[in-house]
Amino acid sequence: MAALALSIAGAAAGNAVFGPTGAIAGRLIGALAGNLIDQMLFGRRERVLEGPRLSDLEVMASTEGAAIPRVYGRARLSGQVIWATNLEEVVGSDQQTSGGKGGPKVTTTTTTYSYFANFAVGLCEGPIGSVLRVWADGKPLDLVGLTVRTYNGDEAQTPDPLIVAKEGDAPAYRGLAYIVFERLPLADFGNRIPQLSFEVMRPVGRLERMTRAVTLIPGATEFGYEPATVVQQLGPGQSAPENRHITYAASDVIASLDEMQALAPNIERVAIVVAWFGTDLRAGTCRVVPGIDNRVKATYGGTWSVAGVDRASAYLVSTVDDRPAFGGTPSDSSVRGLIAELKARGLKITLYPFLMMDIPADNALSDPWTGASSQAAYPWRGRITCDPAPGQGGSPDGTSAAATQVNAFFSGGADEWNYRNMVLHYASLAADAGGVDGFLIGSELKSLTRVRSASGVYPAVNALVTLAADVKAIVGSGTVVTYGADWTEYGAHVVDSGATEVRFPLDPLWASSSIDAVGIDYYAPLADWRDDGNQLDGALTDDPHQLSYLAGNLTGGVEPLFVVDGEREEVDPFPWLFGSAGGDQHNRIAEAHQR
Amino acid sequence: MAVTREDIVAEARAWIGTPYRHQASLKGVGCDCLGLVRGVWRAVIGEEPERAPPYAPDWAEALSGEPLADAAARHLIAIDRDTFREGDVLLFRWRANLPAKHAAIVTAADKMVHAHDGAAVAEVALAPWWRRRLAYAFRFPGVAN
Numbered sequence: 001m002a003a004l005a006l007s008i009a010g011a012a013a014g015n016a017v018f019g020p021t022g023a024i025a026g027r028l029i030g031a032l033a034g035n036l037i038d039q040m041l042f043g044r045r046e047r048v049l050e051g052p053r054l055s056d057l058e059v060m061a062s063t064e065g066a067a068i069p070r071v072y073g074r075a076r077l078s079g080q081v082i083w084a085t086n087l088e089e090v091v092g093s094d095q096q097t098s099g100g101k102g103g104p105k106v107t108t109t110t111t112t113y114s115y116f117a118n119f120a121v122g123l124c125e126g127p128i129g130s131v132l133r134v135w136a137d138g139k140p141l142d143l144v145g146l147t148v149r150t151y152n153g154d155e156a157q158t159p160d161p162l163i164v165a166k167e168g169d170a171p172a173y174r175g176l177a178y179i180v181f182e183r184l185p186l187a188d189f190g191n192r193i194p195q196l197s198f199e200v201m202r203p204v205g206r207l208e209r210m211t212r213a214v215t216l217i218p219g220a221t222e223f224g225y226e227p228a229t230v231v232q233q234l235g236p237g238q239s240a241p242e243n244r245h246i247t248y249a250a251s252d253v254i255a256s257l258d259e260m261q262a263l264a265p266n267i268e269r270v271a272i273v274v275a276w277f278g279t280d281l282r283a284g285t286c287r288v289v290p291g292i293d294n295r296v297k298a299t300y301g302g303t304w305s306v307a308g309v310d311r312a313s314a315y316l317v318s319t320v321d322d323r324p325a326f327g328g329t330p331s332d333s334s335v336r337g338l339i340a341e342l343k344a345r346g347l348k349i350t351l352y353p354f355l356m357m358d359i360p361a362d363n364a365l366s367d368p369w370t371g372a373s374s375q376a377a378y379p380w381r382g383r384i385t386c387d388p389a390p391g392q393g394g395s396p397d398g399t400s401a402a403a404t405q406v407n408a409f410f411s412g413g414a415d416e417w418n419y420r421n422m423v424l425h426y427a428s429l430a431a432d433a434g435g436v437d438g439f440l441i442g443s444e445l446k447s448l449t450r451v452r453s454a455s456g457v458y459p460a461v462n463a464l465v466t467l468a469a470d471v472k473a474i475v476g477s478g479t480v481v482t483y484g485a486d487w488t489e490y491g492a493h494v495v496d497s498g499a500t501e502v503r504f505p506l507d508p509l510w511a512s513s514s515i516d517a518v519g520i521d522y523y524a525p526l527a528d529w530r531d532d533g534n535q536l537d538g539a540l541t542d543d544p545h546q547l548s549y550l551a552g553n554l555t556g557g558v559e560p561l562f563v564v565d566g567e568r569e570e571v572d573p574f575p576w577l578f579g580s581a582g583g584d585q586h587n588r589i590a591e592a593h594q595r
Numbered sequence: 596m597a598v599t600r601e602d603i604v605a606e607a608r609a610w611i612g613t614p615y616r617h618q619a620s621l622k623g624v625g626c627d628c629l630g631l632v633r634g635v636w637r638a639v640i641g642e643e644p645e646r647a648p649p650y651a652p653d654w655a656e657a658l659s660g661e662p663l664a665d666a667a668a669r670h671l672i673a674i675d676r677d678t679f680r681e682g683d684v685l686l687f688r689w690r691a692n693l694p695a696k697h698a699a700i701v702t703a704a705d706k707m708v709h710a711h712d713g714a715a716v717a718e719v720a721l722a723p724w725w726r727r728r729l730a731y732a733f734r735f736p737g738v739a740n
Binding site: 088227344 | 612689691692705709711712715716717718719720722724725727
């Protein structure tokens with residue numbers, strides 16, 4: 001009796017205070033309190049508790065005749081429920097016996113009810129690119145682990161299997177973007193279908209449809225390329241995401257690839273940048289090593305290992321303001337996983353081993369370019385050269401000593417941590433992973449490929465020719481092998497200021513039978529416009545979108561943006577892209593400052 | 596006796612509408628995804644070669660290895676995942692790091708019959724959602740064509 005009365009009273013109180021969800025909670029509290037009173041009054045040896053139960057399993061209505069929205073770009077929509085089953089009720093039972101030791105023995109049976117919803121939500125006119133984030137009752141909904149099927153609203157989509165199984169037959173809702181939730185657990189939402197809203201992305205630009213290849217960076221990220229979730233363990237019971245900062249995919253890279261393919265459906269090829277670290281601008285003493293960003297990091301879901309080196313013994317990258325200057329080298333298993341993921345998506349793969357120079361600001365390394373006692377911080381790999389650099393007093397350029405230094409960079413060192421080791425490691429990894437479509441043996445070693453060991457002899461180019469042949473032997477004839485020459489490097493070398501000696505140092509490389517393409521990293525100085533009005537092109541035109549002005553810039557007249565000692569050096573070309581020296585490690589490819 | 600693909604497809608379609616019942620395998624009464632394949636086997640080939648062990652609805656989350664695929668390989672002929680035709684058996688995995696736990700029978704180049712968890716046996720489109728989760732494909736032994 002008391003249980004019944006208090007249950008109703010509790011429901012009324014809960015309803016007044018918290019609405020329907022509160023009503024359930026109130027009913028439960030009332031039932032518990034009532035049972036307690038019953039127990040005391042009547043002293044029964046058995047009691048039965050009923051958990052909150054919905055009396056009505058019908059789900060929310062949807063509006064008849066509502067307009068179908070049309071989305072351009074990105075929008076947050078709540079949609080219309082276009083199909084739903086009754087809520088599915090799962091009854092659970094739990095029995096507990098307490099008492100004894102002279103007291104009465106009481107057996108408590110608790111019946112619990114949990115609810116699941118099957119429903120479809122119509123979003124907007126298709127075809128859309130994809131549905132990204134989903135919010136339930138205003139909070140981000142983690143879609144991983146839920147069964148959710150999104151239909152982009154094209155004219156070829158097929159009926160949803162759940163609707164077919166429930167209804168016997170179903171329309172495909174062609175032209176309508178919709179999303180189907182299968183057995184969504186409702187416990188988190190007060191046993192009702194939550195208010196859902198969806199971030200819908202529909203690409204409308206022309207550039208996106210023209211894009212056919214992308215380069216995947218940052219290149220320096222321990223687990224950023226790992227398709228599975230990796231978690232950083234901070235301590236007992238504490239963890240932080242390592243490679244998952246979104247709720248609609250298992251990892252950041254999967255979300256990025258999904259979004260990229262939705263946005264640019266004609267993408268065919270992805271180049272994966274994987275970075276090791278160079279330690280010195282002087283070729284003779286530069287080591288090339290895989291690095292980590294944290295010595296004591298504990299991870300779950302993936303363990304860092306590159307070329308047989310583990311976290312305990314790997315090179316630790318330098319820090320800026322107590323934060324690592326770079327992310328670590330991508331773990332080998334993450335690169336293998338990414339290659340498999342890209343293949344499963346039908347994308348072609350170029351593997352791009354990359355060299356980042358980890359030379360912090362307070363280094364005590366003699367500068368080959370100036371003779372100063374410290375090298376410039378985080379330089380571009382295009383500044384690696386012999387010591388002193390060509391043109392400096394006492395330079396070994398043109399002697400066999402220069403060859404010794406260059407060869408030490410490529411294959412020297414008792415510890416074997418040299419440039420060839422890095423490139424051959426990735427050639428083997430690519431072959432192990434079932435092969436890739438393209439492979440770069442390096443890029444932009446601009447000041448190294450200009451070092452001569454005798455008149456007309458370029459030892460770095462010879463080393464690259466040998467390396468190309470060795471890589472080709474590993475990756476096989478089906479893989480396009482090339483070198484990404486800087487746009488100021490691929491062509492002529494004007495040896496003296498009078499231009500009496502002009503050579504083409506990279507020609508033996510381009511002519512090598514192991515090289516399948518001429519690769520040029522091309523940074524065309526197309527325009528110079530800035531938010532602060534301090535642009536150098538302001539003198540040329542008022543309209544930065546004028547095609548004839550842009551075409552004129554492309555074919556002549558404008559100096560390279562990246563001039564170290566030229567008139568443009570005071571203007572940082574990409575301040576928004578590369579940040580300051582202490583900025584976000586993932587966005588900082590510090591070499592740009594040195595161009 | 597030779598088994599034809601048409602026999603398999605016809606038998607699979609005869610199960611459409613059978614309600615979903617965990618571990619069951621009785622046409623028109625109840626079956627799960629494995630029960631459907633077992634039932635089709637009984638109809639077109641004969642006695643079941645092995646008794647399926649008891650399994651929980653979430654067994655794939657709790658176990659390691661590939662018990663379903665291993666069992667299929669014992670009695671069916673593994674084929675290349677991309678070469679399936681009508682009458683072949685497909686196994687799906689819900690998530691990349693879990694074993695395959697769902698089975699279906701191909702009825703056309705882009706259709707299959709399967710027992711949908713919580714619903715019934717139905718013939719549905721082999722949509723991209725399914726193709727992304729396709730883990731294995733098998734052929735019934737003795738298929739004539």
